[in-house]
Amino acid sequence: VSTQSTGKIVKEQPNKHNAAISKQLGSEWKMLSDEARLPYIHESQRLKRIHKQQYPDYKYRPRKRGKGASTTTKAKRTAKEKTAPGIQVNVSGKVFRLLPLNFITLCGKPS
Numbered sequence: 001v002s003t004q005s006t007g008k009i010v011k012e013q014p015n016k017h018n019a020a021i022s023k024q025l026g027s028e029w030k031m032l033s034d035e036a037r038l039p040y041i042h043e044s045q046r047l048k049r050i051h052k053q054q055y056p057d058y059k060y061r062p063r064k065r066g067k068g069a070s071t072t073t074k075a076k077r078t079a080k081e082k083t084a085p086g087i088q089v090n091v092s093g094k095v096f097r098l099l100p101l102n103f104i105t106l107c108g109k110p111s
Contacts, residue, residue, distance in 0.1 A: 005028070009021050029037070051058070087098045 005025060006021060009016065009024060089096045089098055
């Protein structure tokens with residue numbers, strides 16, 4: 001319905017996920033009468049006009065994620081892991097790197 005409504009829900013229920021908040025706001029929007037929706041529709045139209053004036057050549061063009069996007073990130077991560085000293089440990093799905101005791105002498109004294 002509005003960002004004020006979203007903020008109100010977040011304050012009342014801070015652990016609520018965005019998807020659940022969106023569902024709640026959507027059901028509230030569906031319950032509103034046409035007259036109650038009118039101010040929101042007018043504000044939306046006003047903001048669209050302003051955007052069109054500021055960016056006359058704008059065209060929405062979403063970018064598709066390619067197959068290479070995730071592999072390049074993984075390749076960079078793998079390269080970092082190979083260069084970092086220590087042992088990699090997986091605990092409850094989280095990855096930790098245990099550094100050797102002589103790590104400070106390997107890297108020099110901290111400044």
